[in-house]
Amino acid sequence: MEAWRFAEQSAYQLFAEAEDPRLATILKFCKPCPKSKTDMTKELFQGHIRADELNALLDELHSKGKLIALPNQRGGPGRPSERFLAVN
Numbered sequence: 891m892e893a894w895r896f897a898e899q900s901a902y903q904l905f906a907e908a909e910d911p912r913l914a915t916i917l918k919f920c921k922p923c924p925k926s927k928t929d930m931t932k933e934l935f936q937g938h939i940r941a942d943e944l945n946a947l948l949d950e951l952h953s954k955g956k957l958i959a960l961p962n963q964r965g966g967p968g969r970p971s972e973r974f975l976a977v978n
Contacts, residue, residue, distance in 0.1 A: 917976040924973035
């Protein structure tokens with residue numbers, strides 16, 4: 891029984907610390923120049939990501955200091971959009 895518990899704990903530690911591979915994909919995509927959420931959804935994920943999933947990934951990268959949000963200055967009405975840039 892102790893061996894099973896050890897195996898279970900080891901597996902949990904291994905997979906709990908694993909990062910979502912999409913995080914690295916977003917960072918690589920946003921490295922050369924800032925990208926919008928629309929750019930990411932259409933160009934990077936070909937429409938195969940929900941808005942809440944993308945927002946969660948962006949929030950995680952932002953909280954780790956790996957991504958910054960830049961306001962997209964436009965003259966029209968409505969809320970300004972954001973563009974995201976990967977940082978070291």
